[in-house]
Amino acid sequence: MTRPADAALAPAELGAARYTRHSFARSFLRQAARERWTVSTVRWEFDDNGHGEAVYRIDADGTLLHFAVFSTVLQENERTDRVIAKRWDVTAALVEGPVPDDRLAELRREVPRQEAGRADAATLVWTRANRSERFFDYVVAQLAAGAQPDCATMGDACYILRSTAFYSNGKFGLADFDRLAEIPPLRVPYRAQMLAAWLLREFSYDLAEHCAACRNPAAATLSGDWRRYLGLGNATGLGMVPFVVNHPSILDAWCSARELPLAHALDTAADAGSVRRASELLDRARRYFRERDTLTTAPYLTGPELADRLDGIARILAEFPGGGFRWRDLDDRVAEFGAEAQAVLHTVLVELDDSLDTAIEELLTCDQRRRVEVAQTCGQLRDLLADRYDWTREFDFTDPDEQARFWFSAEDNEEPRRGKRGQDPGESMEHPIDVARAVHALRHDLAGADSGRSVAEFLLEFPWHRGIVARVQSVAGLRYGEVRANLLADDFLPLHLQRFQLALYGMENYSPQSTDWLRVTLFSGAPRAGDVEPGVDDDWLFTRKPRKES
Incomplete structure (x- = not known):
C-alpha cells in the first residue's frame, strides 16, 4: 500500500529523501555492468x-x-x-x-x-x-x-x-x-x-x-x-524548483519511483536473511554518517546526529534477528526518530529486493502534454478540485506572508530567483508557478458558476484561468503530481524540493550553502x-x- 499523496509530497518529507537502488546513477551502472x-x-x-x-x-x-x-x-x-x-x-x-x-x-x-x-x-x-x-x-x-x-x-x-x-x-x-x-x-x-x-x-x-x-x-x-x-x-x-513544479507528470513518475518500491518493501515479511542484510546495510549507514562530521548540513541533521538516530533503529531491529514481522511494523515503530532517519531505513529496505528494477525504469517515460477539456462541466471541475486540491485550502492568501515571495529569471545571470514582493525588482515578470494561489482563485470564481455550464463557457468569461484549468484537468490521473506547498510563502524552503530531485539522480553529501542552493557529489x-x-x-x-x- 503506497503512502497517500499528502504524506509523500509534504515538503519536509521530500527534503528527507536519500538515493536508492532506483536512483538514476544506480540503475544506469547496473545496466552498464549487466x-x-x-x-x-x-x-x-x-x-x-x-x-x-x-x-x-x-x-x-x-x-x-x-x-x-x-x-x-x-x-x-x-x-x-x-x-x-x-x-x-x-x-x-x-x-x-x-x-x-x-x-x-x-x-x-x-x-x-x-x-x-x-x-x-x-x-x-x-x-x-x-x-x-x-x-x-x-x-x-x-x-x-x-x-x-x-x-x-x-x-x-x-x-x-x-x-x-x-x-x-x-x-x-x-x-x-x-x-x-x-x-x-x-x-x-x-x-x-x-x-x-x-x-x-x-x-x-x-x-x-x-x-x-x-x-x-x-x-x-x-x-x-x-x-x-x-x-x-x-x-x-533554484532552477530545479520551477522545473519539478512545471512538470507534474515527471514529479509523479519520480515520486512513484520512490513510493512503489517502498510500499512493496514495507509489505514484505522479514526473515532471518533479510534482517541480517538490513542490519549490515544499516550498520554501514551509521558508520558512513558518523564520519560526515565536517559537512555543513543545516537546516538538516548533521551526519553524527543522523547516525545517533540510526543507532536507535538498529537497536529495535536487533530485537528480532529471526524476522517474523512485516517491515511496515518496524517502520511504524521507528517513526519517532524522524523523517531523515526513516528515509535512510527506506533506502536500506528497498535495497533488499531487485524484482521491481525494470518496472520502475518503465515509469520514467512521461506524456507531458496538457489540454483543456472544454466539454467538461463546471460541476465536474469543482469535484476535481475538491478531490485533488483540497490541500490548497490550508493557505490563506489574504495573509501577506503567504504570497510574500515571487519567482522570476534574473536578466543579468539568466537563472531563476526569488524576490520579495513589493521590494525587489522583477515582479512584473513573475513565473506562473503559484499553483496553490491559482487554484484558490479558480475555486473562488468557479463557486458562482452553474454546475451544468461547460468549461468552455466558463473560460470565455474568465480566460485568465485557462492555464490552471488545463493543469488541474491534465494531472487528474496523477497520484503524485503536485507538491503540497505554497511556493510564494515567506517560509517556503526550496532545499526540500532540490534534495528530493538530487536523491532521484543518485547524489549524496547534501551540503546547503543557503536556503536556496546546496553542494552535492555523484558517483x-x-x-x-x-x-x-x-x-x-x-x-x-x-x-x-x-x-x-x-
Whole structure:
C-alpha cells in the first residue's frame, strides 16, 4: 500500500529523501555492468598542466558512442559555476557513432563555447566542469609525491572535478528526446546524462594522474579505496524548483519511483536473511554518517546526529534477528526518530529486493502534454478540485506572508530567483508557478458558476484561468503530481524540493550553502570503467572514507 499523496509530497518529507537502488546513477551502472559496456581511451593529448583533449570510445551493448573532452586551465578568478560563465576548465560532448578528424574538429570548435555553440543531431549531451580549487591540485601533488590523498585534508567533499551543467534534449541543436529513446542503451530518461557524468568523473581521475606523472614519472596512481572513492562534484540552485513544479507528470513518475518500491518493501515479511542484510546495510549507514562530521548540513541533521538516530533503529531491529514481522511494523515503530532517519531505513529496505528494477525504469517515460477539456462541466471541475486540491485550502492568501515571495529569471545571470514582493525588482515578470494561489482563485470564481455550464463557457468569461484549468484537468490521473506547498510563502524552503530531485539522480553529501542552493557529489564509491567491463556492479551504498592503508 503506497503512502497517500499528502504524506509523500509534504515538503519536509521530500527534503528527507536519500538515493536508492532506483536512483538514476544506480540503475544506469547496473545496466552498464549487466551488459558489460567497455570504455577505452582512443585519444589523449595533454600538456603537463592538463591542457588538451581526450576521446573515449564506449561500446554500450553494441551501440558505439564517444565522449570528447576539451580541457584548459583557468585562473582561479575566472572560475564560476554560474550559467552566465563563458569559460570552464573542462567541456565535453557525448556523441553517437564514430568521431573522425573532421567531426572532432567541429566538436573542438563548438563544444567549448557551450551556450554560444551549435551541436549536430548526432550529439547527445553537452557538459562542462571546473577543477576543484581546494582539491584538484592537492591530489595531483600527493600523487606526484608518491602518496595517496589524506582523508583529513579532503574532508567530506570527495571530488576533484565539479560539473556545472548537462544539456540535452534538443538544446543547441542536440539530439531531441525522441532520438534518445531510439538508442537502446540510452532509452531510459536521464541515462545519457548519467553516462556523461560518469565519464566526466572517469576523466577527472585520468587527468589528475596525468598531471602527477608529468611532475614525476614515478608518481603514484589513485589506489586502494581511493581508486573509486572520489565522485563528481555538483552544485544546484533554484532552477530545479520551477522545473519539478512545471512538470507534474515527471514529479509523479519520480515520486512513484520512490513510493512503489517502498510500499512493496514495507509489505514484505522479514526473515532471518533479510534482517541480517538490513542490519549490515544499516550498520554501514551509521558508520558512513558518523564520519560526515565536517559537512555543513543545516537546516538538516548533521551526519553524527543522523547516525545517533540510526543507532536507535538498529537497536529495535536487533530485537528480532529471526524476522517474523512485516517491515511496515518496524517502520511504524521507528517513526519517532524522524523523517531523515526513516528515509535512510527506506533506502536500506528497498535495497533488499531487485524484482521491481525494470518496472520502475518503465515509469520514467512521461506524456507531458496538457489540454483543456472544454466539454467538461463546471460541476465536474469543482469535484476535481475538491478531490485533488483540497490541500490548497490550508493557505490563506489574504495573509501577506503567504504570497510574500515571487519567482522570476534574473536578466543579468539568466537563472531563476526569488524576490520579495513589493521590494525587489522583477515582479512584473513573475513565473506562473503559484499553483496553490491559482487554484484558490479558480475555486473562488468557479463557486458562482452553474454546475451544468461547460468549461468552455466558463473560460470565455474568465480566460485568465485557462492555464490552471488545463493543469488541474491534465494531472487528474496523477497520484503524485503536485507538491503540497505554497511556493510564494515567506517560509517556503526550496532545499526540500532540490534534495528530493538530487536523491532521484543518485547524489549524496547534501551540503546547503543557503536556503536556496546546496553542494552535492555523484558517483562517490561507484564502479569505474575498468570495473564495469567485467560485469562488476557491487554494492556501493554508503561508501565509507578510505582507510589509512589506502
